[in-house]
Amino acid sequence: MYEPKIIGFLCNWCSYRGADTAGMARMKYPPNVKIIRVPCSGRISPELVLRSFREGADGVILLGCHIGDCHYATGNHRTAKRMPVLKKLMEYTGIEPERLYINWVSAAEGEKFTTVIKEFTETISALPPFVETMK
Amino acid sequence: MTDRLTTLRKTIENVLPNVEGVLALRIGPGGITAPHLFSKEHSEELDKLALWPKEPVPDTLKIILRAHPDAKLAIVCRGCEERGIVEMFKHSQLNLDNLTLIGLQCEQDEAEFCRCAKPFTVHSKLTVGEPIEGVPDPLTAKIEAMSQPEKQAFWKQEFEHCIKCYGCRNICPQCFCNICALEDETWVETGRLPMPNPSMYHMVRAMHMTAKCVACRECEETCPADIPMAVHFRLIARDVREMFNYEPGASMDQKPPQLLVLEEGEYERSGLPH
Amino acid sequence: MIDYKNVLTTCPYCGTGCALHLQVLDEKLVGVLPAKNHVVSEGGLCIKGWNVHAFVNHPDRLTTPLIRKNGKLEEATWDEALTLIADKFGEVKTASGPDSVAILTSAKCTNEENYLLQKFARAVIGTNNVDHCARL
Numbered sequence: 001m002y003e004p005k006i007i008g009f010l011c012n013w014c015s016y017r018g019a020d021t022a023g024m025a026r027m028k029y030p031p032n033v034k035i036i037r038v039p040c041s042g043r044i045s046p047e048l049v050l051r052s053f054r055e056g057a058d059g060v061i062l063l064g065c066h067i068g069d070c071h072y073a074t075g076n077h078r079t080a081k082r083m084p085v086l087k088k089l090m091e092y093t094g095i096e097p098e099r100l101y102i103n104w105v106s107a108a109e110g111e112k113f114t115t116v117i118k119e120f121t122e123t124i125s126a127l128p129p130f131v132e133t134m135k
Numbered sequence: 136m137t138d139r140l141t142t143l144r145k146t147i148e149n150v151l152p153n154v155e156g157v158l159a160l161r162i163g164p165g166g167i168t169a170p171h172l173f174s175k176e177h178s179e180e181l182d183k184l185a186l187w188p189k190e191p192v193p194d195t196l197k198i199i200l201r202a203h204p205d206a207k208l209a210i211v212c213r214g215c216e217e218r219g220i221v222e223m224f225k226h227s228q229l230n231l232d233n234l235t236l237i238g239l240q241c242e243q244d245e246a247e248f249c250r251c252a253k254p255f256t257v258h259s260k261l262t263v264g265e266p267i268e269g270v271p272d273p274l275t276a277k278i279e280a281m282s283q284p285e286k287q288a289f290w291k292q293e294f295e296h297c298i299k300c301y302g303c304r305n306i307c308p309q310c311f312c313n314i315c316a317l318e319d320e321t322w323v324e325t326g327r328l329p330m331p332n333p334s335m336y337h338m339v340r341a342m343h344m345t346a347k348c349v350a351c352r353e354c355e356e357t358c359p360a361d362i363p364m365a366v367h368f369r370l371i372a373r374d375v376r377e378m379f380n381y382e383p384g385a386s387m388d389q390k391p392p393q394l395l396v397l398e399e400g401e402y403e404r405s406g407l408p409h
Numbered sequence: 410m411i412d413y414k415n416v417l418t419t420c421p422y423c424g425t426g427c428a429l430h431l432q433v434l435d436e437k438l439v440g441v442l443p444a445k446n447h448v449v450s451e452g453g454l455c456i457k458g459w460n461v462h463a464f465v466n467h468p469d470r471l472t473t474p475l476i477r478k479n480g481k482l483e484e485a486t487w488d489e490a491l492t493l494i495a496d497k498f499g500e501v502k503t504a505s506g507p508d509s510v511a512i513l514t515s516a517k518c519t520n521e522e523n524y525l526l527q528k529f530a531r532a533v534i535g536t537n538n539v540d541h542c543a544r545l
Contacts (some may be wrong), residue, residue, distance in 0.1 A: 040300060046338075046339065046342040047316060047321075047322045047335075047339055050322075050333070050335055050338050050339065051321070051322060051335070053333065054331065054333070054335055067397065067402060073184075074396040074397075077396045077397045078393075080397055080401075080402055080405055080407055081280050081379070081392060081393065081397065081401075081405070082342075082345075082393075083212050083405055083407070084374075084378065084405040084407060085342070085345050085371060085374060085375065085378075086342060087406075088370070088371060088374045089338065089341050089342060089367065091283075092278075092279070092286065092366075092367055092371070093286065093287070093333060093338065093367070094281075094284065094285070094286030094287025094288070094290055094291075095287070095333060096283065102407055102408075103407075103408050104408070133287065134269050134287075134291075134332045134333060135160070135332075155410075155411055156411055157412075163415065163417055163430075164417055165417065165447075166446070167417055167428065167430075167444045167445075167446055167447055168445065168446060169430045169442065169444070170415065170442070171413075171415065171416040172411060172413040174410075188445045188446055188452075189445075190442070191442070191444060194442075195413075195432070195442070198432060198434060198439055199411060199413055199434060202411075202434055202435060202439075203411055206411055208411075220433070264476065298455055299456060299457075299474075300453075300454060300455045300456045300458075300459060301441070301456055301459060302453065302454055302459055304410070305441075305459050306442075306443075356452055357443055357452050357453060357454070358453065359453030359454070389524060
């Protein structure tokens with residue numbers, strides 16, 4: 001059993017606050033996720049996700065505001081358009097598309113944040129380490 | 136073939152007096168074809184007019200129009216090249232007002248060589264040859280049917296052959312950014328061959344071709360390592376059609392999905408959680 | 410009047426001999442197109458071939474020989490440079506023998522130029538120390 005490395009890109013306005021809410025309520029979630037705060041989930045270009053994998057991440061999780069709640073009005077629309085295509089590309093290249101996960105977590109949803117992280121960590125733990133599969 | 140060639144020559148001769156030049160293929164020294172700008176001053180050059188092999192004419196058009204934005208030109212384009220021109224227009228790379236499109240319909244063997252689904256023009260007012268139906272793409276179907284570990288092994292092997300000549304980017308009619316992400320060391324590592332797997336170069340390029348690739352297959356043809364990269368682009372193009380209802384080059388006024396916000400029903404088709 | 414030309418030529422970088430078209434627009438070199446139905450390269454080029462147009466008019470390109478005088482490289486004429494080279498070769502050859510000289514030829518030269526250079530090394534200098542940058 002290995003400990004997967006997971007990179008979490010969290011939007012500053014909703015999901016990062018959601019993680020704060022979870023922390024303040026002392027909810028427990030797996031420590032495998034290394035959180036990177038970004039101004040908006042729309043900031044995450046496919047290049048950033050791919051680079052995370054190249055640097056040895058086993059999974060990448062992307063959390064942003066719910067559609068319609070974006071601080072920049074339509075920033076997360078970009079995420080919703082790009083990331084499904086990237087998941088498809090990963091599938092076509094032979095990388096498990098489950099390694100990339102997109103969801104929406106608002107500032108109040110501490111509970112949802114912990115469940116999402118728990119479930120994703122379980123999914124990634126079931127997969128072999130990414131660097132091994134790429135050798 | 137000769138029949139199409141004669142008709143094309145006649146069409147060009149009719150168009151020539153009204154334009155500054157017609158961009159088409161010419162047989163050069165040693166029988167090597169290349170794009171050429173035919174002009175009314177040198178109409179005898181039309182003796183050397185050629186149809187095949189397909190050359191990146193839209194790319195040449197782009198170079199000429201960058202220096203002469205108001206030039207009145209005509210271009211002989213196949214279905215894929217016409218789609219490329221339409222997409223370049225949508226991304227503000229050229230002006231269609233001064234451009235006359237002469238559509239050249241592909242023949243069965245040419246379409247099969249390109250595994251082309253749409254070997255015909257749709258926007259050109261002047262056309263040469265009879266349009267034919269698209270042909271199936273056995274290579275894409277074969278790769279898509281592979282299991283996940285098979286795909287992984289297949290692409291690893293293909294990307295290992297890449298010598299990073301950047302030819303696929305240079306020849307692409309849709310690659311016109313002044314600053315290219317593939318030249319940025321943050322994304323694409325320099326000085327290492329074969330590239331580390333998964334190949335950042337090919338993955339980033341495939342992402343950037345989303346809703347832009349017009350399936351002209353110029354990239355595959357110029358690749359010295361024969362990497363079938365168009366397979367990626369075609370599979371993604373199918374998903375883009377399903378998710379965003381967008382086909383590059385199909386219509387003049389439909390905007391590319393990456394420039395727009397989500398529309399009704401698009402989110403539901405993306406497969407993201409609700 | 411738009412003046413667009415494709416000039417068919419051979420890539421000067423290595424011995425493979427890929428064919429390419431230099432795109433000339435209004436007397437200026439603007440780009441490279443591979444030659445699709447050429448027997449050698451079949452439409453392929455490597456990164457050097459794709460950028461072959463970049464060095465032709467580059468401001469850093471040397472157009473005259475340079476001679477180091479008092480630690481500084483100064484522009485010189487071909488006569489000056491060749492006289493200096495001949496003098497130095499002569500000096501080295503008399504002091505330490507012909508095998509103290511080595512000749513490096515180039516893939517950018519033609520076959521005939523390379524032949525001449527090895528002839529020069531063997532017949533004039535008297536050494537077999539000849540090598541080549543594209544010795545693959």
